Amino acid sequence: MSSLPVTADFPIRVLGGPTAVFEYGGLRFLTDPTFDAPGDYPRPGGPLLTKTAPAAGSPADLGRIDVVLLSHDEHADNLDTSGRALLAGIPLTLTTPGGGGRLRESLGDKVRGLADWESVEVDRPGGGTVTVTGVPAVHGPGPREQVEPFTGQVVGFVLTGEGLPTVYVSGDNASLDAVRAIAGRFAPVDTAVLFAGAPRFPVLFDNQVLVLDSGMAAEATRILGARRVVPVHYDSWAHFTEGGDALEAAFTAAGLADRLDWGKGA
Numbered sequence: 001m002s003s004l005p006v007t008a009d010f011p012i013r014v015l016g017g018p019t020a021v022f023e024y025g026g027l028r029f030l031t032d033p034t035f036d037a038p039g040d041y042p043r044p045g046g047p048l049l050t051k052t053a054p055a056a057g058s059p060a061d062l063g064r065i066d067v068v069l070l071s072h073d074e075h076a077d078n079l080d081t082s083g084r085a086l087l088a089g090i091p092l093t094l095t096t097p098g099g100g101g102r103l104r105e106s107l108g109d110k111v112r113g114l115a116d117w118e119s120v121e122v123d124r125p126g127g128g129t130v131t132v133t134g135v136p137a138v139h140g141p142g143p144r145e146q147v148e149p150f151t152g153q154v155v156g157f158v159l160t161g162e163g164l165p166t167v168y169v170s171g172d173n174a175s176l177d178a179v180r181a182i183a184g185r186f187a188p189v190d191t192a193v194l195f196a197g198a199p200r201f202p203v204l205f206d207n208q209v210l211v212l213d214s215g216m217a218a219e220a221t222r223i224l225g226a227r228r229v230v231p232v233h234y235d236s237w238a239h240f241t242e243g244g245d246a247l248e249a250a251f252t253a254a255g256l257a258d259r260l261d262w263g264k265g266a
Helices: 081-087 097-110 144-151 176-186 214-224 244-253
Strands: 012-016 019-024 027-031 039-043 046-051 067-069 092-095 111-113 119-123 129-137 154-160 167-169 191-195 228-232
Touching: 012 228, 019 228, 081 097, 092 097, 092 154, 097 111, 129 176, 154 176, 176 214, 191 214, 214 228, 214 244, 228 244
Parallel strands: 027 067, 067 092, 092 111, 167 191, 191 228
Antiparallel strands: 012 019, 019 027, 039 046, 119 129, 129 154, 154 167
16 A cells, blocks of 8 residues: 655545544544534533534544544533444544543443553554554643643644654644644644634633634644644634634734645545
8 A cells, every 4th residue: 555645635524613534544533523413512510512503514424434533522512422422333532541531431442542642553454553642732721730620631643654644633722832842742744633713711711712713723833834734623613712714814924824724625
């Protein structure tokens, strides 16, 4: 099986919210599956989440999925009821250490939690492996130990393989310091799937962003040296405060508009 060159464009299809599907190294990956209908989704002990638009596809449309990259399991805008049902039929779900423990009850060995810099190798259909490394993510402003009690544990992912481009999937990360740490080990990154949207809640952290805003996403692109950026997590939910127009404006202002790929791939 021939390998992709390290700057190859492989298609990524963004389905809305944080959900995207792509093939890499012969394996099919899905990020944060969210397929429930628009509506209100209460979270015990947390603010109400309101979904405003349906996904651009259904689980039945996905075809084979080999690996789910789940940034965290505790919020309905990252894993909803339909997404949870889908996991049972997926060979491997990678997520946070805490999420791995919670999901193991229903998924058994099909789920694995990754700590920072912990890696797992996934066999490629044509031989060889894809290495998935868990990388730091902080779901809000400030140090992780101050943020996690309110918004929970989150993980990002870096995908690498012999002859393959380096791919970063940020998860719900708001920390440019985390991005700098990841760049220190993996830059330049070929493709970055950046969760953005500047979500905010007045009751959390004085209404500061919980995930990258548009300007921060552009800065993350610069830090990573990313050749291509596929934004996700900026539409379909009421608490996302910056959409595609804000992202395009921020990347244009930073001289990085040519890096944007809106995820219309197959």
